[in-house]
Amino acid sequence: MATQSTLWTGLVLLGVLGALQIPTHAQVSLQPNFQEEKFLGRWFTAGLASNASWFLEKKAMLSMCKSVVVRAADGGLNLTSTFLRKDQCETRTLLLRPADPPGCYSYVSPHWGSNHEVSVVETDYDVYALLYTEGVKGLAQDFRMATLYSRTQAPSAQVKEKFSTFAKAQGFTEDSIVFLPKADKCMGEHA
Ligand SMILES: *[C@@H]1O[C@H](CO)[C@@H](O)[C@H](O)[C@H]1NC(C)=O
Numbered sequence: 001m002a003t004q005s006t007l008w009t010g011l012v013l014l015g016v017l018g019a020l021q022i023p024t025h026a027q028v029s030l031q032p033n034f035q036e037e038k039f040l041g042r043w044f045t046a047g048l049a050s051n052a053s054w055f056l057e058k059k060a061m062l063s064m065c066k067s068v069v070v071r072a073a074d075g076g077l078n079l080t081s082t083f084l085r086k087d088q089c090e091t092r093t094l095l096l097r098p099a100d101p102p103g104c105y106s107y108v109s110p111h112w113g114s115n116h117e118v119s120v121v122e123t124d125y126d127v128y129a130l131l132y133t134e135g136v137k138g139l140a141q142d143f144r145m146a147t148l149y150s151r152t153q154a155p156s157a158q159v160k161e162k163f164s165t166f167a168k169a170q171g172f173t174e175d176s177i178v179f180l181p182k183a184d185k186c187m188g189e190h191a
């Protein structure tokens, strides 16, 4: 009996130490068996949640943005976003470097120059994806954001509910969650 309980304690300790050794992503789960290939293609940013002050100030003015995800030459992902700004379509590219485990990526924000990590927490690849982003160093260290990706510009009530539940589970309050209105420009196949 004594050996058994020692073994048990040992396993529990290993588990705890194992968890402690993971520097980030400890608090969000990841899509099991993430299949990067199926995640590629076009997504619309249909919902966002963050406690960043700039986000809380601007959230009412934001509209949906289109993101096209392709494989980058170095093995990471090239995420090109298109959005309407001052009546013009603008694009921004983020290069996501694969991190461990699969479904987790890191990138340097071209705007802030800070390091971020983004995780695909849950996705069915065909309809929606729930993403969690956090700043890991420098200025953006406190930055946290939850994102709802939708394959269409009209996510279902069910998908929106899923996102609200997810965002609240990450500690975001109701008033920091926004569903972005459909944009009438820049969202087409070639725009
Ligand atoms: C956002 O939340 C995180 C963690 O809850 C906190 O560390 C950070 O200071 C908050 N940021 C702002 C701008 O309130």
Ligand SMILES: *[C@@H]1O[C@H](CO)[C@@H](O)[C@H](O)[C@H]1NC(C)=O
Pocket: 068, 070, 072, 073, 078, 079, 080, 093, 095
């Ligand atoms: C990322 O993709 C866009 C369009 O899909 C392309 O124009 C751009 O050159 C790519 N950037 C890199 C660094 O691969």
